[in-house]
Amino acid sequence: MATVRSRHSADTKGPRRRWSRGDLAILLCGVLAFLAITFGAPLSSHMNTAPGGNGSGPLPAAGSAPTSVPPGPAPIAATGRSGGVPESSGPATAPAPQPVLPEAAAPLRIRYPSAGFEVPVHRMELDGAAQSSQTIVPPETKDGYWLATFGMPGNGSANTTYVVGHSWDGADAPFNQLSSAAQAGDRFDVDTAAGSMSYQVESVATYLKSGLKDSPIWDIVPNRLVLISCYTEDPWGKNVVVTAAPAGPAAPANQGKQACPACSDGLERADNGL
Numbered sequence: 487m488a489t490v491r492s493r494h495s496a497d498t499k500g501p502r503r504r505w506s507r508g509d510l511a512i513l514l515c516g517v518l519a520f521l522a523i524t525f526g527a528p529l530s531s532h533m534n535t536a537p538g539g540n541g542s543g544p545l546p547a548a549g550s551a552p553t554s555v556p557p558g559p560a561p562i563a564a565t566g567r568s569g570g571v572p573e574s575s576g577p578a579t580a581p582a583p584q585p586v587l588p589e590a591a592a593p594l595r596i597r598y599p600s601a602g603f604e605v606p607v608h609r610m611e612l613d614g615a616a617q618s619s620q621t622i623v624p625p626e627t628k629d630g631y632w633l634a635t636f637g638m639p640g641n642g643s644a645n646t647t648y649v650v651g652h653s654w655d656g657a658d659a660p661f662n663q664l665s666s667a668a669q670a671g672d673r674f675d676v677d678t679a680a681g682s683m684s685y686q687v688e689s690v691a692t693y694l695k696s697g698l699k700d701s702p703i704w705d706i707v708p709n710r711l712v713l714i715s716c717y718t719e720d721p722w723g724k725n726v727v728v729t730a731a732p733a734g735p736a737a738p739a740n741q742g743k744q745a746c747p748a749c750s751d752g753l754e755r756a757d758n759g760l
Contacts, residue, residue: 489523585732587709590640593632598674601667605630605660607649608700619699622714624650628659630670630713639676639683639732643708653716653726661715664690665726668713673733676711686733687710692717692724703727 593607610631616622617635624631630651632638637645651661672687693701703712709732717724 491725515714585734586686587639587641587732588678590638590644591678591680592634592638593676593678594638595673595677596630596649596674597677598663598668599671600669600672601663601674603663603667603674605651607632609634610650611635621699622650624652626652628652628654628661630661630691630733637706638678639709639711640678640680644706646703646705646707646710646712648712648714650714653718653721655718655721661713662718664713664715664728665718668726668728674730684733685730687728687730689727689729691727692720693727695723695725698727700726700728703729 487624505646517561541652565735569633584748592609595604607630610624610633612622612633612635628651630649633648633650637643637647639647653659653665668687668690670689674685674687676683676685693703699715705716713728713730715726716722716725
């Protein structure tokens with residue numbers, strides 16, 4: 487006898503469900519949402535391509551900052567040039583040309599017009615005592631005396647050149663002008679056995695006679711010229727010392743002027759003493 491299955495046993499798998507349109511719509515939305523989350527960036531890149539564009543890059547959404555900012559100009563430095571490179575104020579200043587000097591030779595005459603000073607220069611030898619003490623007493627004339635034991639001016643000079651002379655109390659004498667008229671910046675000329683040289687005054691100073699031998703005027707400086715005399719305002723206690731160095735070409739007549747410190751009325755005098 488055949489066994490008859492009950493309806494319940496035959497239907498153990500349950501009835502097969504059929505998809506409605508609503509179910510399909512929900513499923514489709516879920517799939518699209520999944521695709522949007524997973525592949526959203528590439529899709530939006532193509533979807534946001536500007537009309538007429540080639541689709542090479544995304545356009546930023548409205549109201550949002552661009553994903554990359556093109557580099558702008560370099561910041562302006564305090565000097566006024568971009569990139570922080572200092573701005574040059576102009577071409578580099580060339581060093582002043584060195585004066586062309588004749589060969590070193592004995593000085594014969596000094597011409598210092600702006601100080602009213604012009605003297606012939608004679609050779610003077612110093613004995614051992616005078617050299618060690620720097621106590622120098624030139625002959626009692628109004629001329630200048632070159633201390634031949636030290637240096638001579640010109641190309642190849644090996645030491646400082648010294649010219650000394652007397653100031654005179656109660657009489658007009660060239661060396662008196664060193665105390666009253668010589669000024670830093672003055673120019674004068676020295677005639678030597680080999681030619682002529684121009685000098686410019688670097689300083690005018692006074693020293694106690696007791697301390698002159700220990701002063702820096704005795705430093706060895708080739709082609710420096712030092713003029714020494716008694717200081718007219720204290721001839722027994724002080725010396726006046728004019729220190730000068732070789733000068734370059736003189737400035738044109740309308741240049742290089744300065745107010746005369748000794749003139750309260752603002753008169754001017756030329757640096758070159760002309």
